[in-house]
Amino acid sequence: MDFTISPRVEDYRARIARFVEDEILPLEADPANYDPHENIRTEVLNTLRDKARSEGLWCLQLKPETGGQGLGLQGMAVCYEEMNRSIFGPVVFNSAAPDDGNMQVLEKVGTDRQKKQWLQPIVQGAVRSSFAMTEPAPGSGSDPAGMMLTKATRTDRGYVIQGRKWFITGAGEAQHFILIARTSDDPRKGLSAFLHHRDTPGFRVARRIPIMGPEEHGGHCEVIYDDMEIPAENLLMDEGDGLKLTQIRLGPARLTHCMRWLGLAKRCVEIATDYAQNRMAFGERLSQRESVQMMLGDIAMQIEIGRLLVMKAAWELDRGSYARKEISMAKVHVANVLHKAADTAIQINGARGYSKDTVLEWIYRYARQARLVDGADEVHKMVLHRNVETQGRAFWQWDVGS
Numbered sequence: 001m002d003f004t005i006s007p008r009v010e011d012y013r014a015r016i017a018r019f020v021e022d023e024i025l026p027l028e029a030d031p032a033n034y035d036p037h038e039n040i041r042t043e044v045l046n047t048l049r050d051k052a053r054s055e056g057l058w059c060l061q062l063k064p065e066t067g068g069q070g071l072g073l074q075g076m077a078v079c080y081e082e083m084n085r086s087i088f089g090p091v092v093f094n095s096a097a098p099d100d101g102n103m104q105v106l107e108k109v110g111t112d113r114q115k116k117q118w119l120q121p122i123v124q125g126a127v128r129s130s131f132a133m134t135e136p137a138p139g140s141g142s143d144p145a146g147m148m149l150t151k152a153t154r155t156d157r158g159y160v161i162q163g164r165k166w167f168i169t170g171a172g173e174a175q176h177f178i179l180i181a182r183t184s185d186d187p188r189k190g191l192s193a194f195l196h197h198r199d200t201p202g203f204r205v206a207r208r209i210p211i212m213g214p215e216e217h218g219g220h221c222e223v224i225y226d227d228m229e230i231p232a233e234n235l236l237m238d239e240g241d242g243l244k245l246t247q248i249r250l251g252p253a254r255l256t257h258c259m260r261w262l263g264l265a266k267r268c269v270e271i272a273t274d275y276a277q278n279r280m281a282f283g284e285r286l287s288q289r290e291s292v293q294m295m296l297g298d299i300a301m302q303i304e305i306g307r308l309l310v311m312k313a314a315w316e317l318d319r320g321s322y323a324r325k326e327i328s329m330a331k332v333h334v335a336n337v338l339h340k341a342a343d344t345a346i347q348i349n350g351a352r353g354y355s356k357d358t359v360l361e362w363i364y365r366y367a368r369q370a371r372l373v374d375g376a377d378e379v380h381k382m383v384l385h386r387n388v389e390t391q392g393r394a395f396w397q398w399d400v401g402s
């Protein structure tokens with residue numbers, strides 16, 4: 001087992017670290033650089049994106065022929081963590097959800113024509129994208145295959161879509177949408193994936209849903225499909241492959257969430273450590289108190305466990321496996337670590353932690369979604385339990401190399 005990284009990945013990591021330190025962190029500290037939804041203002045973002053692109057720090061996740069850097073999942077794990085030292089980081093390098101996952105899946109399964117029309121504009125940073133699957137109850141949530149209500153009905157020219165989705169990240173600004181809708185009642189092949197533009201007649205954003213945390217650009221929206229017609233060529237993969245596409249997309253997308261969240265968790269430790277080393281109380285520094293040392297030591301250990309789970313899953317994906325159980329374990333663990341790291345850092349910072357003078361309260365509010373998005377903790381644990389039941393002791397088996 002080899003946990004070293006290549007000099008090439010280290011070069012990217014170091015350049016991203018410098019970019020975040022010099023270019024992004026100073027902007028993060030100034031409220032004037034935020035939009036009304038507590039994210040980086042678009043004009044400020046566009047300047048940073050141009051700079052990142054000119055330095056070759058753009059689309060690490062994609063192949064060079066698509067316009068990316070071809071770093072692979074293991075290289076991305078190293079670099080994404082570094083990007084999200086700043087709350088503004090990932091979007092600057094075109095590595096933020098949902099574009100990140102949408103670009104990766106389009107690169108994998110799109111036809112050449114679909115890649116040109118739907119993927120390239122996202123790669124170039126000209127448009128943003130959304131992935132529309134979840135519906136309000138009683139529709140598709142944790143159980144999309146069983147509960148999806150949005151229907152795609154075949155016509156002579158293509159498909160007509162009727163339904164309603166919600167919590168569609170980025171939909172307020174996205175131009176390109178990947179939509180999952182029902183084409184039959186088959187339990188495995190009943191869903192299909194489609195591409196559409198926001199200007200397609202019959203599609204509209206009903207509302208931007210107010211949430212407890214800061215928002216991604218374009219918010220989290222409820223959207224309506226009212227007899228939206230799209231041509232047959234907008235079908236992504238084959239009819240009936242919607243669930244398969246979702247699995248292809250969500251595996252890496254869940255893992256890249258974890259990579260970014262580890263970066264945020266490390267930032268929490270950084271802020272808490274700094275305060276503990278400098279704050280005097282009862283005649284000594286907070287960092288000299290064993291109880292504070294236990295808190296910070298524990299969270300550092302939990303972060304490292306998360307990194308090992310992420311790296312193992314990244315290694316599995318890079319060698320062609322779906323890494324389902326590895327990704328589920330990483331997703332549950334890292335989502336909870338992020339939450340715990342923000343909470344611990346706020347506690348150590350006292351009243352300052354509860355203020356907006358640091359990014360801790362931003363991260364704390366953001367972190368709560370991590371245990372819900374891309375599969376709630378309980379659903380991933382249910383999947384893990386199924387694996388334990390079917391695999392028995394082989395659940396923990398090591399693969400033997402040649």
Ligand SMILES: Cc1cc2nc3c(=O)[nH]c(=O)nc-3n(C[C@H](O)[C@H](O)[C@H](O)COP(=O)(O)OP(=O)(O)OC[C@H]3O[C@@H](n4cnc5c(N)ncnc54)[C@H](O)[C@@H]3O)c2cc1C
Pocket residue numbers: 098130131132133134135140141142143166167168169170220369372373374375376378379382
């Ligand atoms: C900030 C944010 C962004 C999102 N972005 C997108 C997006 O871009 N596109 C998109 O399509 N969706 C998006 N979602 C939706 C997200 O994927 C769903 O919230 C998630 O899949 C859970 O579905 P649900 O909310 O309908 O919960 P439900 O299915 O109603 O489940 C509610 C709760 O029940 C429990 N539960 C469910 N199943 C089980 C089980 N088998 N065993 C035990 N307990 C269980 C869990 O605690 C779960 O939290 C987003 C959500 C949030 C909060």
